[in-house]
Each structure stands twice: as C-alpha cells, then as structure tokens.
Amino acid sequence: MRILAVGDVIGAPGRHALRRMLPAIRSEVAADLVVANAENSAAGRGVGVRTARELRDAGADVLTTGNHVWAQPDVDQALGDDDLRLLRPLNFPSDLPGRGACTVRVKGYDVTVVSLLGRVFMNPLDDPFRAMDTFLLAHPGNGGASQRPIIVVDFHAEATSEKLAMGWHLAGRVTAVVGTHTHVPTADARVLPGETGYVTDLGMVGPRDSIIGAAIEPTLHRFLSHRPTRSTVADGPVGFNALLVELDAPRGTCRAVYRVDRLDSSDSASRRPGSARHPSLHHEGDLNRGPFL
Numbered sequence: 001m002r003i004l005a006v007g008d009v010i011g012a013p014g015r016h017a018l019r020r021m022l023p024a025i026r027s028e029v030a031a032d033l034v035v036a037n038a039e040n041s042a043a044g045r046g047v048g049v050r051t052a053r054e055l056r057d058a059g060a061d062v063l064t065t066g067n068h069v070w071a072q073p074d075v076d077q078a079l080g081d082d083d084l085r086l087l088r089p090l091n092f093p094s095d096l097p098g099r100g101a102c103t104v105r106v107k108g109y110d111v112t113v114v115s116l117l118g119r120v121f122m123n124p125l126d127d128p129f130r131a132m133d134t135f136l137l138a139h140p141g142n143g144g145a146s147q148r149p150i151i152v153v154d155f156h157a158e159a160t161s162e163k164l165a166m167g168w169h170l171a172g173r174v175t176a177v178v179g180t181h182t183h184v185p186t187a188d189a190r191v192l193p194g195e196t197g198y199v200t201d202l203g204m205v206g207p208r209d210s211i212i213g214a215a216i217e218p219t220l221h222r223f224l225s226h227r228p229t230r231s232t233v234a235d236g237p238v239g240f241n242a243l244l245v246e247l248d249a250p251r252g253t254c255r256a257v258y259r260v261d262r263l264d265s266s267d268s269a270s271r272r273p274g275s276a277r278h279p280s281l282h283h284e285g286d287l288n289r290g291p292f293l
Contacts, residue, residue, distance in 0.1 A: 001107055001249040003152055004031035004260065005178045007185065007241040008066075009041045009055060010206030010213035011233035017264040018205050019058040021240050026059055029244050029260060033106050035113050036060035037154060037180045037202070038086065039068050044213060044233040046071025052084045062102060063087065064115040066156030066181055067122055069098075089117035089156065091131035101135065109249045111150045112139065114174075116166075118157025118181075128155070129169055136173055148175070148252030152245065156181045160200050167198040175254050176245045178202055183212035185241040185261060195253035203241025208263065210234035238264040 004026060009018055018036070026034060038047040038055055046068045047055075055063055063086045069075060078086050079098030090100025101114040114135065116128050132153070139149055151174040155166050163179040170177050172194020179186070185203030192198050206213035211220070214231040222229040240262040246255045 001247040002031050003033045003245045005202055005243045006036035007202035007204040008037045008039050008180055008183055010204050011044045013207050013238050014205040015041055015054050017238035020266055021264055022059040033111055034060050035062045038063040039066040042072050048072035048074045049078045052078045052086045062113045064154040066117055087115035089115050091117055091126040091128045109150055114153045116153055116155045118162045120159035120162045122158055150175050150252045153177045155179050163200045167192055171196045175252055178243055189243055189257045189259050191254050197245045197254035197257040199243050202243055205240050207234035207236045208239040209236040
C-alpha cells in the first residue's frame with residue numbers, strides 16, 4: 001500500500017495546481033490514499049466548505065488542518081460534513097466541532113489519519129504527546145487484519161525539535177509521522193526504528209517565488225519596517241511538495257519513504273515578472289523527474 005501525504009495547500013494557486021497535478025502524480029507513484037493539509041487553502045488562511053470540496057474533488061481523500069482551522073466562518077459546517085473528511089487537530093478541546101481523526105478503508109485495510117497540533121511557539125493547547133497516547137490506547141486497530149494499526153499522523157508544528165520529538169515518541173507505534181506548517185520541505189525523510197516513516201516538514205503546494213506562500217514585497221516590508229503589513233498569497237509557478245509512504249499493510253509498518261517534489265509549469269500557472277531570472281534545478285531521481293524545488 002502507498003499513501004501520498006501532501007504539504008499545506010496555499011490559496012487559489014495551490015488549489016488549482018492540486019487539481020492540475022495530483023491525478024497524474026497519484027497515478028505515477030501508484031498512491032492508494034492521498035492526505036493533504038487544507039490549513040491555508042482559503043485565501044491562505046483556513047478552510048471552508050467550498051475550498052474543502054475543491055480539494056476533495058481534486059483527488060485528496062482526507063484533509064488535515066492546524067492552527068488556522070477556525071479562520072473561515074463556515075468551517076463548522078465543513079467539519080460536520082462527513083463526506084469532506086476534514087479534520088481539526090485532535091488536541092483541541094473535545095467539545096469543539098469536528099473530529100481529530102478518521103478511518104477510511106483502503107485495499108481491505110483500515111487506515112486512520114490523525115491531525116495534531118504542536119505547542120512550541122504556538123498558542124497554548126492540550127499536550128499533543130499525551131493526546132496521542134490517549135488516542136492510541138483507545139484506538140481499536142484494524143479489526144484483526146493488521147498486526148499494528150495503520151495510522152498516519154500529520155503533526156502541524158513550528159519547532160523542528162517538537163516534530164522530531166513526536167517522531168521518536170510515536171516510533172514503533174504508528175505507521176508514519178509527517179510534519180507540516182512551515183511550508184519548507186525538509187531533507188530528513190527516513191524510516192525510524194520501529195518501522196515508522198518520518199519527515200520534519202512536507203513543504204507546501206504553493207507559489208515557489210514567495211515567502212512561504214505569501215507575496216514577497218509586503219512580507220519583506222514587514223521585516224524591514226517592523227510594522228504590520230497585510231500579506232496576500234503570491235502568484236507564479238507553483239511547487240508541489242509531498243511524501244510517498246510505502247507500507248507493509250498486513251503488519252501496519254512503513255517500508256520506505258520517498259520525497260515527491262515537482263513544479264507546475266503549465267500554461268495556466270501565472271508567472272511573476274522576473275521569475276525567469278531564477279531557473280529551476282533539475283533532479284533525475286525516480287520520483288522527481290520534473291523540476292526539483
């Protein structure tokens with residue numbers, strides 16, 4: 001079994017690129033399930049009914065979120081629509097709308113996806129480590145079909161140390177831990193002891209010529225002036241960052257992980273003036289036959 005975990009989808013450019021690129025990538029890497037982070041899909045902040053439906057229609061099977069989950073006014077409706085499979089972080093108070101995990105049937109096995117939110121450099125929230133411990137104690141497994149439940153955790157966190165700590169905390173207990181939130185893909189994808197796949201950050205599906213998805217000029221102005229500046233989603237060529245997790249489904253373990261990083265070079269992807277001054281490098285790895293970010 002193969003699961004494709006896709007980084008934060010950023011605004012309209014990310015949604016449109018996902019629709020254009022995901023079907024071909026899913027076919028190429030033979031992914032049986034696609035998990036995408038929808039945290040920034042509505043104008044760069046949050047997710048609503050329409051944007052969640054757009055991501056599902058593009059081919060994402062389960063949608064995770066993070067610290068911006070409550071930003072859109074109709075998110076409660078989206079979280080309540082079981083067909084959207086939109087998750088809010090597990091470690092929010094249990095009486096809030098939505099759910100922090102869902103289980104889908106894939107090739108005869110139950111696959112559980114968990115959305116989890118970090119606390120370092122974030123607003124205070126319930127302890128994600130204890131929340132996962134409690135969840136794993138209560139999780140029913142795969143009805144006897146697998147030695148270990150197939151569980152993929154999207155840990156949306158700022159600090160690399162907290163993400164690594166979560167990876168080691170869950171090593172041998174879940175199938176994979178994938179980090180999101182920073183929008184910058186990391187080069188540390190590996191299989192941890194206990195056969196748990198791990199990467200500190202997936203990256204994003206968002207404008208390459210940007211500052212983590214935001215337009216460069218206003219974001220630079222904020223750093224230079226130290227004054228509040230309204231950020232907007234950038235345009236231009238869109239990068240697609242993801243991780244392919246290859247499983248031993250009967251055992252519930254991870255065999256291998258592969259980064260999948262592409263650039264949307266279609267004519268429908270808008271381009272910033274001057275972006276041609278920064279040509280893409282090309283990487284010829286098995287899963288990166290397109291331009292490498």
